[in-house]
Amino acid sequence: MNKKTEQDIMEKLVSLCKQRGFIFPSSEIYGGLQGFWDFGPLGVELKNNIKKSWWKRFVQMRSDVVGLDSTIITNPTVWEKSGHIGGFSDKLVECKKCHHRFKADDFTSNAKCPDCKGEFTGERNFNTMFKTFVGPVENSSTTAYLRPETAQNIFVNFDTVRAAMRTKIPFGIAQIGKSFRNEITPGNFIFRSREFEQMELEYFVNPKEDKKWFEEWVNQSMQWFIDLGIDKNNLRKYEQKGKELAHYAKETIDIEYNFPFSSHGACPPVLWHGRRGSASGGDKGFAELMGISNRTDHDLKAHGFTYKDEVTKEEFIPYVIEPSVGVERAALAFLLDAYTEIEGGRTTTTDSNKEKEVVLKLHKDLAPYKVAILPLSKKENLTELALEIYDSLKSKHMVMYDQVASIGRRYRRQDEIGTPYCVTVDFDSLEDKAVTVRDRDTMEQERISIAELAKYINKKLES
Ligand SMILES: [Zn+2]
The missing domain is CATH 3.40.50.800 (Anticodon-binding domain)
Incomplete structure (x- = not known):
C-alpha cells in the first residue's frame, strides 16, 4: 500500500470524482461558480446514503427525536430575532490564508494577518446571508434571506412540533436540508462551499442536565463516523476556547478530521457560526468535520419560548445541545478515508498487471x-x-x-x-x-x- 501523499491526494480525488461522476463544478460549461458543486450520478447516491444513515441512527432508531423539513426562505424576522441580521454588519477583513476575521478598524490597508502573516481581503460588511426578494417588488420590506443554518427553523417550530408529537424534555428535532452562506473564501473542493446541506439536531434539555447531554451527543456523533468506517486515528476532538466560541455557545467541541490540507486558526467571536471549518492550533491537516454546541437557551429565549414540566410544574427555558454536520464535508472525509492506492496493482490479468x-x-x-x-x-x-x-x-x-x-x-x-x-x-x-x-x-x-x-x-x- 502506498502512503497517501498529502499534496496530491486532493488533486487525485477531485479528478476521480469528476471522471467517475461523483462531483463536479456547478455550471461548468460557463466557467462554473466558485463555491458551488454538482453531485453526479454516483455523488447523489453517496450523499443520499450519508443522509439515510444519519437519519436512521438519530431519528428512526430513537424514540426521543422527531424529524422536520422546513423552508429555506422564512419570514425575515426569524433572522432578526436570532441575531443574524443586526449583529453582523461590522466592517471586517478576512485573512485569505487562515480565514481569521478581524475588525477592519484595527488594521491599515497593507496590514498582514497577525496570526499567519497572510493577506487580507478588502474591507466589507461581512453578513454572509444571501438576500432575495419575495414577490414582484424589490425593496426593503420584501427582502428575505436564504437560511444560513437549518437550526433556526427548528427553534421557531418548537411549540408546534412539541404539541403535535406530545414530546417531553429531553427530546430532539432533526432536520436535513440546504443552507447558504456567502463565504468570502470558499475552497478546498467541497470542504467549504456557498450552498451546502446540513444535518442538524437540536436536542432540548433541562438546563441542569446540559453537561450530561452535551457529552452524550459528542460521543454519539463520533461513533457515527467510526461505525461508517472512518479510521479512528484520523479523528480527534477539539474543544473551542474563549473567542473561538460563537456568541451563543457555552461549550463547543469540534470533531476534527485529518484532512490533507492546512486550514488552521479560529474565527473571532463576531461570527455567529463559530469557526466554520478552521482547525486548531496550527496543526497541518486536522480541521473541523462537525461541531457539537451547547447553545444554551439563547435561541428559544430569542424567539420567546418557554417550557413547563407537567410533573414537577417547573417552568424554564430549555437548553439546546446541537450536533451539526455538513453532508458535503462528511462526504469529503468519507471519500478521503476510503481512497486507497495500490502500487503495482493487485490483479493478475494481463492488461492491468503492474x-x-x-x-x-x-x-x-x-x-x-x-x-x-x-x-x-x-x-x-x-x-x-x-x-x-x-x-x-x-x-x-x-x-x-x-x-x-x-x-x-x-x-x-x-x-x-x-x-x-x-x-x-x-x-x-x-x-x-x-x-x-x-x-x-x-x-x-x-x-x-x-x-x-x-x-x-x-x-x-x-x-
Ligand atoms: Zn491568517
Whole structure:
C-alpha cells in the first residue's frame, strides 16, 4: 500500500470524482461558480446514503427525536430575532490564508494577518446571508434571506412540533436540508462551499442536565463516523476556547478530521457560526468535520419560548445541545478515508498487471452501487442470464450492469467507485447455475448458486 501523499491526494480525488461522476463544478460549461458543486450520478447516491444513515441512527432508531423539513426562505424576522441580521454588519477583513476575521478598524490597508502573516481581503460588511426578494417588488420590506443554518427553523417550530408529537424534555428535532452562506473564501473542493446541506439536531434539555447531554451527543456523533468506517486515528476532538466560541455557545467541541490540507486558526467571536471549518492550533491537516454546541437557551429565549414540566410544574427555558454536520464535508472525509492506492496493482490479468490501482474502500452502507453484474462475454446467452440476475436484485439495491471492456478493467472500474461486490456470469454459469461473487477489499471469490444469490447479497450488505 502506498502512503497517501498529502499534496496530491486532493488533486487525485477531485479528478476521480469528476471522471467517475461523483462531483463536479456547478455550471461548468460557463466557467462554473466558485463555491458551488454538482453531485453526479454516483455523488447523489453517496450523499443520499450519508443522509439515510444519519437519519436512521438519530431519528428512526430513537424514540426521543422527531424529524422536520422546513423552508429555506422564512419570514425575515426569524433572522432578526436570532441575531443574524443586526449583529453582523461590522466592517471586517478576512485573512485569505487562515480565514481569521478581524475588525477592519484595527488594521491599515497593507496590514498582514497577525496570526499567519497572510493577506487580507478588502474591507466589507461581512453578513454572509444571501438576500432575495419575495414577490414582484424589490425593496426593503420584501427582502428575505436564504437560511444560513437549518437550526433556526427548528427553534421557531418548537411549540408546534412539541404539541403535535406530545414530546417531553429531553427530546430532539432533526432536520436535513440546504443552507447558504456567502463565504468570502470558499475552497478546498467541497470542504467549504456557498450552498451546502446540513444535518442538524437540536436536542432540548433541562438546563441542569446540559453537561450530561452535551457529552452524550459528542460521543454519539463520533461513533457515527467510526461505525461508517472512518479510521479512528484520523479523528480527534477539539474543544473551542474563549473567542473561538460563537456568541451563543457555552461549550463547543469540534470533531476534527485529518484532512490533507492546512486550514488552521479560529474565527473571532463576531461570527455567529463559530469557526466554520478552521482547525486548531496550527496543526497541518486536522480541521473541523462537525461541531457539537451547547447553545444554551439563547435561541428559544430569542424567539420567546418557554417550557413547563407537567410533573414537577417547573417552568424554564430549555437548553439546546446541537450536533451539526455538513453532508458535503462528511462526504469529503468519507471519500478521503476510503481512497486507497495500490502500487503495482493487485490483479493478475494481463492488461492491468503492474499498473497502479485505486480502490475506494467506502463502507458498504455508503457505497453508491452495492453490486455490479458483469457477464464474462457479450455473447447473448450470457448477457441474457446476466440481465435476469440484474433484474432480480435491482428492486432491493443499487445495482450496475456492465458488459463493456475486459473483466479485469471492469473489476478495477468498480473498485474505483467503491462497489463492494462484483457478480461475474461466465460460461459455466449456464451449466452449473452459479456465479462468482468477488469481494472488493479481499478480492476473494466465491461461487454462489443463482437461486441463493439474492439472499447471499442481502446478508452480506446487512451484516
Ligand atoms: Zn491568517
